[in-house]
Amino acid sequence: MTTSGISRRGALRMFGIGALGVAGAGALGACAPSGASTSSNGGDTKSKNFDFTSWSLNEEAAKPSIEKIIAAWEKAEKSKIRAVSYPYNEYLSQLTLKLGGGETTGAVHLDIAWLAAVAQMGKLADLGSVAVDAGYTDVALESGKYDGKQYGLPWNTGSIGVIANAKLLEKAGIKKHPTTVEEFEAALRELKGLGGGVVPYAAATKVAQLKDIFPWMQTFGCELLDGAKVTIGDDASIDAVTWYKKLHDEKLIAADVDRFDARALFGQGKAAFYDDAIIGKGVTAAQSKDKTLADAMQPMKRPVLTAGDTPQALLWGGVIAVVKGKGQDAATEFALHTTTDQATVAQYFAERALPPSTKAGLIDPKVVNDTFSTQWTEKITKTATGSPFWQFAQNAQIEEAVAKQVQAVLVGKSKPKDAMKQAGEEVAALIKR
């Protein structure tokens, strides 16, 4: 059946021509999908109804509290809020895609680490005039800024820091929180000595949260970014990773740990320290059998290299941004109300333990009476700073590039020096792109 061969070849040729034609069409059409940002979404900015996009709107744990806020607003304003949500891990990608396509309007909940990436798309409204007299703390206001403009109204402002289990420390005979890296390491060894599968420090070792190593790099003296120069790859960063690897090899920290795992370990009383945001306390305590654990959880200043250094901590929190166009005005009002209305803020804190962003909110009895929160603010948030990489749209890639290199060191695929050199180069390349 030789004819089939000929006909096939003929057909392939035909198909080739056809494909060229389609490719041409594709070239024309391709501009539309990618550059579809012509839409300033032109909708009615005065519309009372608007969308609110937040990952928390679907999560079992968070949904009721937010739905309450929405329902109250709808009732008071006689308007309709359409709730939109994506899974947390896909949130930024999905939001980006949909914002680019003009699909997302109204108010948008953002992690402060994502603000720059989203703001750069040029679709968010400048809320500077609204924010200025709303009573936010300075740190909070700062967390909603990108390129000098107020793109986000801070909703919750906290930090990621170290939480210690006082009971375990006591058991290991550690009288006070270690303040230097050296003391910290000694404490970890003591804790390891307790046996029973204790992971002294449930530090992040999975790529997803390995960005937790940044504060440690800073602790060792690496600035991460000096002006426009990436300093990852300098001696301090290598020292930090070498130290992390040492902890890993001595099983003072464990492999394959992310934030969820860390909380689980801590909840079982198997970890004495771990990094978390302030909200972690409630989550961790809730999944622990030991009902006294909550009382044993203490915020701790991150140990420093030499006594007297400033403890490092990462700013953490959420803001509400508003997309220009349809429903913009009402969404702005809603964002302001949600983040500043005293009763709303206090209630939200009571339900979710997320620290408010306003000065008045912080001195609300509900907040003040929570010693863990006040201690946290004092010991951790006070010296917390944002990551220098947040200003770049490529932040997620930067964090991942570094995380992958650190992980390569941990699993023994690479040496600290080579890995950090490469991480530095990758980050520099990413910033330039």
Added chain:
Amino acid sequence: MTSTTSTPLSRTDTLRPATTSAGRTSRRRIRKDLLRSRIAAWIAVVVIGAFGLLPVYWLLATALSSPESTFQFPPKLIPTDLTFSNFTALAENDQLIKYLVNSLIVASITAVLSVVVATYMGYSFSKFRYRGRRSLMHLVLASQMFPQALLLVTLYAVFSSFGLLNTYTALVLSFTTFTMPLCVWMLKGIFDTIPDALLEAASIDGASRWRTLHSIVAPLAAPGMIAAGLFAFVRGWNDFIFAVTLADKEKQTLPPGLVSTYIGEFQTAWPELMAASLVVSVPVVIAFMFLQRYLVGGMTAGSVKS
């Protein structure tokens, strides 16, 4: 070379020992042989069964335990403090029912659409000879290997410009990208088993080509069409990335729905996730238990050559 029109075999006939006119010695040998293969069979069933079913057990056990006991290590293999709260909580979660309904609707429409379109295409591939047929066939087959993430970027833009985002249409069309090729390919195999003589006879009797296809060929291929539809259903039922991107909460299907409900920013609700997954899977498992004979019959009819 004639192709068989083997009717779909579905019953699990047991293989009875050979007791025909065989000599005593060989009968004993056969019995010993049989015993040995029985033992081997049991070992296989137990080992592979453990691999297959223990995780299902663990799913159930987790679904029945409280959040506090979920993170214990070493884990209790037999949960002691059983709780049904994870299941009762589901009844109050009408969003989950919405996801389930969406999933069923979208996967079913996808299956039907794919099968209808694929029937014509598969028939054409099987019963006619023309230029480009083979290239097309292989293109269709190979298209199952195309990167979905790549399609997604453009499909999103296309659906967006047609205002189809957040509709069942968008989900169905996007699922069709991977179900249609499979169905075409399966159905072509089925049609290959239908003897040409039958078509010729129909044509001699004066049946038009459409009539031949619709009233003679299609009924014969029905088990195959059902099988192809079931495969398409499962593939659609399982999809995550298209569903998460192209639909919002109202139209979202189970996979992204489950993930966004239980895998959160701060915690993973393992017991609830497992309970929900179990509950939504049960109806489909039951449906498949009834339909599996088609699955099997339709799929093998095209491939078992004599």
Added chain:
Amino acid sequence: MSTAAPPQKAAPPRERTGGRLSNGAFALLLTAPGLALFAAIIIYPLLSALFTGFFKQDLRLPGREFVGLENFTYWLDGDFLTILKQTLVFTVGATIVPFVLGFALALALNSGLKGSGFLRGLFLFPWVIPGVVVSFLWMWIFNANYGVLNGILMKAGVIEESISWLGQPTTAMLAVIITKTWASFPWMMVMLLAGLQTVPKELHEAASMDGAGSIRRFFAVTWPQVRGVASIVLLLEFIWNFQHFDTIYVLTGGGPAGSTETFATAVYQTAFKGFDIGRATALGGLWMLLLLVLVVVYLRITERKGDAR
């Protein structure tokens, strides 16, 4: 491949009575809806995406810049071979392992065990539990710190310390393959079982009489009968695994240190986590090119076979 159906089957109703259309036109008409759909939702998006591979483009920003082959060389100078290797390891592993398990189970269930019908139904569970949930279930089982696998192994005294299954390059790949195996061996088993049931009993009996042992009987009687089904399930599973995404994405996200990254996860992560559409589509393009080579080779082989006949 059994679909490369007998090409010289007595030509189907070529001269037709009735119909106004020629056979060719009729055949084309039949494919029209499928082709239209195919062109609209597969070919067009694909070509349009591939075209983007020559541009530097950010998913979030309008506009793009022609950069020639830069995106392609980025992969070829970088991770392309590693990703290709890992994709193949995963694809082959996740095809062969479930096949072997599925076949063994099918043989066992076919030997007349009581309750095999029920068992067969039960085994469908892993297949219809939504794929992402399967991945989460196994993630939960493999968890280094509170996973049940480590729990069992420790209780049995096989290991003394928790193993970080998903945290080490070799075990992570293994874990991914096992998870995918669990989800796909049931349907392979069902298919193969159906194939086995078409084997006439008499053949086995006759072979037994002739004194053939069970292994010889397997190769002489059983295998030739199920070869068709076997090649179908293998081919389909291979194709599906080649672009499989969910399991790896959920379980390891391509880690640790990139050791389970495959084409599917790399394209997705580059496009949707890195927003780098240009590079993502370039990798997709390389992947397609590779496929094209495979298909051409495949066609060459089948064509030669056809000529010989």
